[in-house]
Amino acid sequence: MTDPYEIPCRIFVEMLTDYLEGALDATDVERVEAHLGICPPCVHVLDQFRETIGLVGELREADVDGLDAHVRTSLMDAFKQVHLPDR
């Protein structure tokens, strides 16, 4: 049995990204999960990391205007000038 009191909270919270990234070895995964089993505030912090990742990810939906038609045309022209099709 992994001792749930082996890692204190201050260390636990610094292991969260490695835990979420799957970068911990099996022993450390057991330590982290044993700690979670006895420490509700640290469960909150794990939830908050997940929530933070989700909220940051929502910025991906942020509106970006479509490519300006004039810019598109000038880029296509630049492409055509540099890269001539083989005849």
Added chain:
Amino acid sequence: MSAAVLDLRQDGRVDGTYADEDELVAALRNGDEAAFSWLLLTYDAALRRTARNFVATSAVADEVVQETWLGVIKGLDGFQQRSSLKTWIYQILLNTARTRGVRERRTIPFSATIDADGYEGVFPEDRFRPDGEEWGGWWANPARPWEPAERFDRAETMGRVRDAIASLPDSQRVVISLRDIDGWTSEEVCDLLDLKPVNQRVLLHRARAGVRAKLDPYLEVADR
């Protein structure tokens, strides 16, 4: 031309028109306008969104992306395909943004550093009991849960998330943008920024911790 199989779209959809990247690159070098048009369609919005995390304003970001495209056009013949086309395009974006950033006194790290960025932990030291005391390193002032984000105004929440990211040190901001906004893998970020995996995780952790800390007073359940 066969449809499908191209991991070029960031959302992972496989609806590309070219059998593989070699075929696409060959088409581009051969002046295939449809290929370049497809490239613009596939990457332009993502590049501009990423560029906004690198430079001060969206107007500058748009200029940086335009310059990036010109760099792509000029560089295609010399592209060695040692990295994916996507990584290569983003390297040009990063270089262009760096040049702009230097001019505007905002630096974009190429090889991101993890030292001396002021990181002091997910929580300040005084939230924990001092070492040497009984329960040293355990909570003195425990973390409290957050209210569900649905209870808050979405626009305000997202504004706070954006501000929190903007206030991060440069290397952290770039890593969290690529990983958690653009959905890049850790391998792709390491490749682009020339980072060791462990350092990529350190930067990502500090960035997430920084954003979490900024959101904490806003989302935390109120005092009883």
